[in-house]
Amino acid sequence: MTWETVIGLEIHSQLRTKSKIFSGASTAFGSEPNTQACAVDLGFPGVLPVLNEEAVKMALRFGLSVNADINKNSIFARKNYFYPDLPKGYQISQFEIPIVGNGSIDITLDSGENKTVGITRAHLEEDAGKSIHDLYDDFTAIDLNRAGTPLLEIVSEPDMRSAKEAVAYAKKIHALVQYIDICDGNMQEGSFRCDANVSVRKQGEGLGTRAELKNINSFKFLEKAINIEVERQIDILEEGGSVVQETRLYDSIKNETRSMRSKEEANDYRYFPDPDLLPVAISDELLLEIKKELPELPTEKKLRFVDTLGLSHYDAEVLTSQKEVAEYFEKMIHQGADAKLSANWVMGDLSAALNKSQLEILDSPISSEELFQLISRITDNTISGKIAKDVFKLMWEGKGSVDEIIEKQGLKQMTDSSAIESIIDDVIANNPDQVQQFKDGNSKLLGFFVGQVMKASQGKANPKQVNQILNEKLS
C-alpha cells in the first residue's frame, strides 16, 4: 500500500521592528527578564494598543513578494485564552480578514524541478511572553520581554508531499523574509518558528486527519519531526486504527512526537474583532511605495545570475538561497571576478570551510575582497588552481593576505618556458622506460609525466604550459 504525505506549514516570523506591534517598548533580544515590557505589554488596567505602522509595512513587503492579494481593510481580532505568559488573557491577531491573502512561492525540488506552493494567508499578531518551567523547583518563571513582539504568521496550503519539500519551502520563506529585511531569521532565538500540519492518505483519497507538530526550531528537526510523525500515522492506519486530530510536541532528544492536547481539549478562542483597534486601511499609494522599495527577490536574482552571468540553474539556486551568500558572491562579481570561478569557490572551498567551522558567511575570516584577490591570482596565472587551495587554507588560518602568502611561501607559478623546459628535459632523461612506453602508444602516461614535472617544480609550474611542452617533446 502506498501512502501519500500531506504537509502544510505555519511559520511564525518575528518582524524586525524597533518597537513592539502595539506599544513603544523595545523588541531587542536577550535583555534582563521583564525589563522590556511596558504597561501596555503587561496588560495593565486601562491600557490600549496602538498599531506599529512599520509592522504593517513589513507584512505588505511580504505579501507583495509572494504575489499575494492584499486586503485593503484587514481586521485585528482577539484570540481569547488564559495563560500566565499572555498578559491580557487574549492575543491580538487577525482572524477573518488577514492583511495578506492568497499568494504563492516556487521551490526547487531535489530533482531540479520547480514546484509552486500556495500561501493561504499571512496575518499580523503579537507574540506572547515566555514561561520558563525549569528555573525554579516550585514555580514557573515568566518573562514578558517578548510579549507584544510583532509576528507575521505565514500559512501555507497543504501542498507539500514530503518532509524534504516542507524543508525546501521553509528554507525558501526563511531566505525571502531575510531578503526583504523583515525578519532576522534567527531560529535559535525563536525569530523564525515552524509548526507543521501533517497527515497521510492513500493516493487519490481525500485529506487524512492531521496532527499539528510544534516546538520545531531547526530545519533538521523539521525534517525529522515530519518523518517520525508520518511513520507514526502510517503505523496506526495500517493497524486499522485512526489518527486523532491533535497538537503534538516534537522532542528532538528522543526524536519522537507526543500528544500535547487533543481537539476536544482545544481552546474555543472566541475570536471577535478587537474594539480597541480600527480596521487597517491600506491605500494604493502605500502599496506602490512599498513595491518600489522592494529589493531584488531571490527568484529574480536567480534568473539574472543565469541570464547575465551564465551560471547554471543549480549554481544560481544555491547562490541565491541565502541573502548573505548572494551578497558575498555579487561583491566578487562587482570587483570583476569571473562568475563561474567565483561560484565554484563560494559553493566549494568557502562553503566547506564555513561548514567545518560552523560559521555563517557573514563571519567568514576570508572576505569577498580577499577571495576575489585569490581568484584574480588564478586568472592572471600567478598561481594554479591547485596552489590556490593551499593559499586559501593559509588565508583561512590568518597567515596573511593573498600576495603575502604567495610571496612568503614562494608559491608563484613558474611561467618561464625555458625553466619549465629544463625540468621537463630532466624528467624525460630520468625516465627512459616510460618515454618508450608512451611512444609505443600508452598515452595514459602523459599524466605521469605531468605529475613528475609538477612534483619537481613543487607544484609551481603552469600546468597548461607543462602539458603543451611535454606534448611537443614526446611526440
Added chain:
Amino acid sequence: MHNLTIAEQIKGLKNKDFSSQELTQHYLNRIHDSKLNAFISVTDDIALSQAKEADKKIASNESSILTGIPYAHKDIFCTQGVKTSAGSKMLDSFISPYDATVTKKLNHENMVMLGKTNMDEFAMGSSNENSYFGPVQNPWDVSKVPGGSSGGSAAAVAARISPFASGTDTGGSIRQPASLCGITGLKPTYGRISRYGMIAYASSLDQAGPMTRTAEDAAIVLNAMAGFDPNDSTSANKSVPDYTQGLTNNLDGLKIGLPTEYFSEGLDSGVEKVVMQSIKEYELMGAKIQEVSLPNSVHAIPAYYIVAPCECSSNLSRFDGVRYGYRCEDPKDLNDLYLRSRSEGFGEEVKRRIMIGTYALSAGYYDAYYLKAQKVRQLISEDFKKAFKKVDVIMGPVSPTAAFDLGSVKDPVSMYLADIYTLSVNLAGLPGMSIPAGFSNQLPVGLQIIGNHWSEELLLNVAHQFQIRTDWHNHSPADC
C-alpha cells in the same frame, strides 16, 4: 463656597476671594463629614499639595482656566500612585503605575483631585449597589440609590462635596445617575475623550464625560477633557472647539424630536410630566416640537446586553491574579489560581456578564448573538440618522423612574430594563446629556437631550438656555 458653580469659583480664585487651598480644604471637610459613601479614596495629601501648587500658579499668572478647581475622579480612571479599584475587590490593592490621559489632562490644568469616587464594579450596574465598597446613598433621600455606575460622582456633585466629578458612560452611567441625583451629566460622542487609562468595560461603548451642576460648568470641563490621543486608536483626530462659545446662542427655530418609543408603557407618570413640562419650556423659547420614530430602540436592550458582556468577558480576562490585583490564598495549581482569584475577586454582576459574554462568543453561538447584535446596532444608528435629518436634537426621559429604594431591585433583568432610554445612544456612539428638569415625589428627574455625532456644542447650548430660564439645577438636597 460649595454653592458656587465652577464658573463662579474660577472668578473667586481669580479675584482672590479665596485660595485654592481654602476651597480644597473646605471640600475635604465636607467629604469627611459626608455619610453618603460617595468616595472610595479621599486623597487629602495630594489635594492639598496640588492646591498649593495651583495657588502658586495663580499668584504668578501661570494659571489656566481650571487651575485650582477641585474635582472628584471616578475610580475607573488610572491615577499614578493612587489606588484605582474600579469598585472591585479585584483591584482593592491596585496602585496604578501610570496616569490615564484624562487624569493627565486635568493635572495639566492644575486641577485638584479630592479623591476617587465610588461606582458599580467595573462600571456594571445602574444603582451603585454593585460596588465592593458598598452602595452610595442618594443625597436627596438616603434610602434611595444614586443611580449608576457613576453613582459616587453624581452623589458627590449633588451633595456639593465636589464641584465637578468625572464619569464614564457605557450604557447610561453618566446620564442616569445625573438624572437620579439632579445634576448635569454629559456623555460625549464616542471618540471625543481618550479612553487610555480608563479601565475598560465595553470598549466600543465606553466614553468619559463631565458631571457638574450646570451646562456651563460641563462646557468648561469638557474643554479640558476632550481631544485626540495618539494612545487611543479610537479617539477622534478632530479639533476641539471652545464649548463655552455657543452657550448663549438663541434657540428660536430649534427642531426638537420626541421619539414615540420613549413615551410608551413603563414610563412613570411623574417622570413623564416633568419631561413634558420641560419640552413646553423649550417651546416658549421658540423651539419646534415634532414626533420622530426610533423603531429599533426596543432592540437596544438585548443588543447592548450581548455586545457589552462580549467585550467585557474579554476585557476582564487580564484580571487573572498573575501580575497585579487580587490573588487567592495558596493556589494549588494554575487552574486553581485562575478559578479562585476570579471567583473571589469579582462580584456577582461582573461574573454574570462575563458568563453571558463568554457564552455569546463561543463557537456556534457567535453568529446568532454577537453578529446579530452588531446588525441591530447598525439599525439603531440608521434610526438616529433618519431622525437627525428632520430634527436638531432629540429629547426624552433618561430613566423610566426617579431614584428607587436601595435594595429594592433584586432581579438583574428588571435592572437592565431600566436602561431602555440610555442604551441606544451608546450603541450609536452619539452624545447625550441629562439635565435637572424637575421633581417627582421630591426626587429629581432629568431630561435627556440627544444630539447628532459631534454636536456637543449644540447640546450644551440647548442645556444652558434651559438653565437660564429654570432653576432646577440650583436646587440642592437638604443639609447642603
